[in-house]
Amino acid sequence: MELVKRGAEADIYLTEWFGRPAISKVRHPKPYRNPDLDARLRRRRTLREASMLHMVKSLHIPSPLVYFVDAARHTIIMEYVRGTPVHSLPDGDIPGHCREMGRVAGLLHSAGIMHGDLTTSNFILGEGLFLIDMGLSRRTTKPEDWAVDMRLIKEILGSAHARVLEESWEALTDGYAQTMPRHAEVLRLVARIEGRGRYARVV
Ligand SMILES: Nc1ncnc2c1ncn2[C@@H]1O[C@H](COP(=O)(O)OP(=O)(O)O)[C@@H](O)[C@H]1O
Ligand SMILES: [Mg+2]
Structure with missing residues (x-):
């Protein structure tokens, strides 16, 4: 996987999902946060992001299609938006x-x-x-x-x-x-x- 961007909260990789270009967004641990709290926050934000990316489509707002969510690994695999x-x-x-x-x-x-x-x-x-x-x-x-x-x-x-x-x-x-x-x-x-x-x- 090719690292596209290392953000404050997440790493963004370019990858593939069944032959399609995809983005893997992985929320990495914050060393200064209590580990339990940190894991909970990353899990919550991962799930929230995935559900909201999907939800806004019903408002006719274009957003990347969510292909896969791995809450335990704090990872979302989504459509790569060319642009x-x-x-x-x-x-x-x-x-x-x-x-x-x-x-x-x-x-x-x-x-x-x-x-x-x-x-x-x-x-x-x-x-x-x-x-x-x-x-x-x-x-x-x-x-x-x-x-x-x-x-x-x-x-x-x-x-x-x-x-x-x-x-x-x-x-x-x-x-x-x-x-x-x-x-x-x-x-x-x-x-x-x-x-x-x-x-x-x-x-
Ligand atoms: N689905 C996507 N398709 C194409 N580029 C993306 C996608 N998701 C993220 N990116 C790129 O990665 C950057 C960071 O992703 P983002 O979800 O905004 O995380 P962060 O929390 O680090 O800001 C975006 O500004 C964009 O350039
Ligand atoms: Mg951003």
């Missing part, structure tokens, strides 16, 4: 995909799900815009949780894609409003979180 993470696209191409990322966020939130790590690295542009990395996702109907998702992706836009932040955020919130009835409430909370940040820095 490029939005994060790695040239800055100028980012705004053009933000409306769709916003629509996806709105679909998740209006179905009572937060992604938990909503960043431009977790959308792969292939034959469609694929959502990945759902190990931290969870069911929630608290607008404050949805605001955390929106705040995170705005922060990434402002740091990794700063030159195009303004038009990207406008497109993102536009798409979000299309699919999320409570968009205004959530975006108000985002503004409030930002206000707090500024205040904290001043003080």
Whole structure:
């Protein structure tokens, strides 16, 4: 198996599943965590990710097909999505995909799900815009949780894609409003979180 990426939480390998290119995502142990707690967390996130990757398909959100889950080995084998993470696209191409990322966020939130790590690295542009990395996702109907998702992706836009932040955020919130009835409430909370940040820095 070829190691594609060694992440903070998981190693990503390129492999094959019955002749098809596949990704094997293996959550490795964190040495500083209590071993029992660590094993429980990795197991929970593995199972959660697999079920959520599947679940979002019913919301018409493209996601890799889950081929196999090995909870004891904290491993998911899933479809390899041919494409490029939005994060790695040239800055100028980012705004053009933000409306769709916003629509996806709105679909998740209006179905009572937060992604938990909503960043431009977790959308792969292939034959469609694929959502990945759902190990931290969870069911929630608290607008404050949805605001955390929106705040995170705005922060990434402002740091990794700063030159195009303004038009990207406008497109993102536009798409979000299309699919999320409570968009205004959530975006108000985002503004409030930002206000707090500024205040904290001043003080
Ligand atoms: N199904 C997949 N198809 C293609 N590339 C993938 C797939 N899953 C993950 N990757 C690549 O590996 C990277 C890390 O995977 P991810 O699930 O986001 O784990 P992490 O928790 O380390 O962020 C992604 O940003 C993407 O580049
Ligand atoms: Mg990721």
